[in-house]
Amino acid sequence: MLNRIDLRGSRRDPRGLLPRAQLDVSVAVERIRPLVEAVHEHGFSAIREATERFDGVTLERLRVPAEAIAAAAETLDPEVRAALVEVIRRTRKVHADQRRADVTTQVVDGGTVTERWLPVRRVGLYVPGGLAVYPSTVVMNVVPAQEAGVEGLVVTSPPQAANNGLPDARVLAACALLGVTEVYAVGGAQAIAMLGYGSDGVDEGDRCAPVDVITGPGNIWVTAAKRLLQGTVGIDAEAGPTEIAILADDTADPRHVAADLISQAEHDPLAASVLVTPSPELADAVEIELEKQVAATRHQERVRTSLTGEQSGVVLVDDLEQGLRVVDEYAAEHLEIQTRDAREWAMRVRNAGAIFVGAYAPVSLGDYAAGSNHVLPTAGCARHSSGLSVQSFLRGIHVVEYTEEALRDVAGHVVALANAEDLPAHGDAVTARFAK
Numbered sequence: 185m186l187n188r189i190d191l192r193g194s195r196r197d198p199r200g201l202l203p204r205a206q207l208d209v210s211v212a213v214e215r216i217r218p219l220v221e222a223v224h225e226h227g228f229s230a231i232r233e234a235t236e237r238f239d240g241v242t243l244e245r246l247r248v249p250a251e252a253i254a255a256a257a258e259t260l261d262p263e264v265r266a267a268l269v270e271v272i273r274r275t276r277k278v279h280a281d282q283r284r285a286d287v288t289t290q291v292v293d294g295g296t297v298t299e300r301w302l303p304v305r306r307v308g309l310y311v312p313g314g315l316a317v318y319p320s321t322v323v324m325n326v327v328p329a330q331e332a333g334v335e336g337l338v339v340t341s342p343p344q345a346a347n348n349g350l351p352d353a354r355v356l357a358a359c360a361l362l363g364v365t366e367v368y369a370v371g372g373a374q375a376i377a378m379l380g381y382g383s384d385g386v387d388e389g390d391r392c393a394p395v396d397v398i399t400g401p402g403n404i405w406v407t408a409a410k411r412l413l414q415g416t417v418g419i420d421a422e423a424g425p426t427e428i429a430i431l432a433d434d435t436a437d438p439r440h441v442a443a444d445l446i447s448q449a450e451h452d453p454l455a456a457s458v459l460v461t462p463s464p465e466l467a468d469a470v471e472i473e474l475e476k477q478v479a480a481t482r483h484q485e486r487v488r489t490s491l492t493g494e495q496s497g498v499v500l501v502d503d504l505e506q507g508l509r510v511v512d513e514y515a516a517e518h519l520e521i522q523t524r525d526a527r528e529w530a531m532r533v534r535n536a537g538a539i540f541v542g543a544y545a546p547v548s549l550g551d552y553a554a555g556s557n558h559v560l561p562t563a564g565c566a567r568h569s570s571g572l573s574v575q576s577f578l579r580g581i582h583v584v585e586y587t588e589e590a591l592r593d594v595a596g597h598v599v600a601l602a603n604a605e606d607l608p609a610h611g612d613a614v615t616a617r618f619a620k
Contacts, residue, residue, distance in 0.1 A: 185474050185488070186445075186459065187497035188467070191510065198499075199513045204563065205425050205454045205495035212408035216373040220412050223377035227384040234374040241343040241369075246378070246385045246392060248350055248367040256353040257360035264319075264354065268361055271323050271553050278555035279331045282574035294590035298583040303329075304418070306336030306393070307577060308379030310400030311355055313342035313371055322358035324557050324572065325400050330362070332577035337364050338395055340379065342371025368392060372402075376409035380417045399572055401559060420576055424563040425495070427456035428547055429516035429536075431507050431529065434463040436522035437543065441466070442473035444520060444546050449490035450483050456495035458514065460507045467498045508532060515566040518547040537566045592618060 191198055222230035232243045257265075288298040309325035311318055322339060329337055339359055341351035350356065350369050359367050370378055382394035398410060399420035410419045428448040432441055445457035461467055474491065478484050490496060501507040504523060511519055515535035523529055526542045533539055537560030538550055551558045559572035591614065599611035 185471060185478070185491050186457075187492075187494070188500065189497055190500045191506065192462075192500055192502050197513070198510050202499065202510070202514050203456065203458055203495050203497040204427075204514075205456055205493070209404065209408050209411060209422060212404045213412055216405055216408050217412060219373050220377040220409055223374055223383065224381045227378075227382075228386065228390075231370055231374045231378055231383060234372070235343060235370065238372055238374075239343055239345070241345055241349045243343065243349065243369065244386070245390050246368050246370060246383065247390050248356065248369055250365055252350055253356050253360045253365065253367060256356035260354065260357040265357070265361075267552070268319060268323065268358055271320060272327065272361060274553055274555035275323055275327045275557070276331065279328045279557070279574050282328070283331060284575070284578065284580075292590055292593065294587035295594075296585050298585070300581045300583055301578045302581060303333040303335070303577050304396040304579065305334070306338065306395045307334050308338045308340060308376075308395035308398045308417075310375060310379075310398065310402055310406060311339060311341040311351070312400075312402050312406070313344060313352055313355070314403060317344075317352040317355055319352075319354040319358035320552050320558065321400065322355055322362065322364075324559050326359075326362045326364055328557065328572055328574045329399075329577050332574045334577050336366070336393075336395070338366045338368070338379065338392070339364050340368040340370050340375045342375075343369040373405045373409035376402075376406055376413060380409075380413040397577065399559065399576060420559065420572055421561050421565060421569055422563075423559075423561075425454035425456060426451045426518075427458070427495070427516055427562055428518045428520065429458045429460060429511050429514050430520040430522060431504070431511050432459065432461045432463070432466060432520075432522040433504060433524060434466055435524050436461075436466055438466060438469035438473045439477075440543055440546070441470050441522065442477050444548075445470070445474065445491065445496075446477055446481055446487055447546070447548050448518065449487040449496070450481070451490075453486050453489040454493065454495060455490045456493075457491055458497055458499065458516070460499045460501060460510050460514075462501050462503050462507060464500060467500065470498070504529060511536070515561075515564045517560045517562045517566065518550065520545075520547060535567045537561045537571050588617070 284301045286300045311321050343349045379395045383392045385391045397418040401423040407422045512535045517537040519536035520540045521530045530539045530541045550556050557572045561569040595614045598614045602611035
């Protein structure tokens, strides 16, 4: 079922040889540019037209009524409610520890620099609603923003025809449990444009004011709209299809490995599931397990398409050292380590969105209830980017305070560098304070 790439004995750079989905976001940007510009210029009417075309729903209003949000929480299945409450508790516990404290550094006598960490004013949190619905993503976006101290939280999620044109009821219930009251029934590129530029509505209470930062995963059209709006607003990342890499040796249970590969393939036909192992025997056993487990899973057509696609596969390596180099080059969104001394290998990894150590920390745990965040960098972006956190919503601002004597003491250095850069007025701005 899985393609095989044999890197044993190879000294080649593995990056270009590893499986990965090929998506051209730049092409998608040009296709959605007219839609984004239409929302910018025409607001509600353009959003309504796009929603009819792509979601098959005619919007009467953009904003979800407060009573609908409350009702969704009241009618939520008790088991799902209990699960969400626990997920919120664990996620808040982890993210509360991420908040940075202001720090003042005394550079010299009379000269200090204070770094203040201030939250952005207003954020837009996108929650997908395509092949699956994601109340857990509401938690993963909202909790770090709340812990950062963001004042204005906006959630937008596609309208569902089965829910009378409102976002999925479980998404609305998660908003209610988190105290989020500003929710919009808008999805896709038009939702990102609405968040970035703002939009009128049917009345003043239906208006969406623009945000400062947009976060949350989505399909390629959402990603393209984020790219188009970057600079107008801040974005968390350009999220591609989800992916898992598993570094495993002959101690790994093939049933666990197969189940974890399937769990990511369940998301999307373009999802990537990659096994990196020095054990051909494990690879063979995993293949046998995949055939058994895929046949029994609910979304087997979607899963099979993902597992047999060019983005998925088994990578055979000489040993775990080579395997470590391979997974570092791959820079997976989710990386599982199922080996002897798993934690030691995990602590040597440089590039991954999140690392799951040992037999009892599957990616599914992180998707929901580990306390970690599941909004993570994809497509190799873990080489330079982090997952969503409290820091995603904070800005560091330096506050500089110098006395007259402290400035006088360093004035000569400022003037020397200003003259070296042919910016003499910079030096004059200092010396003018001491002219008689």
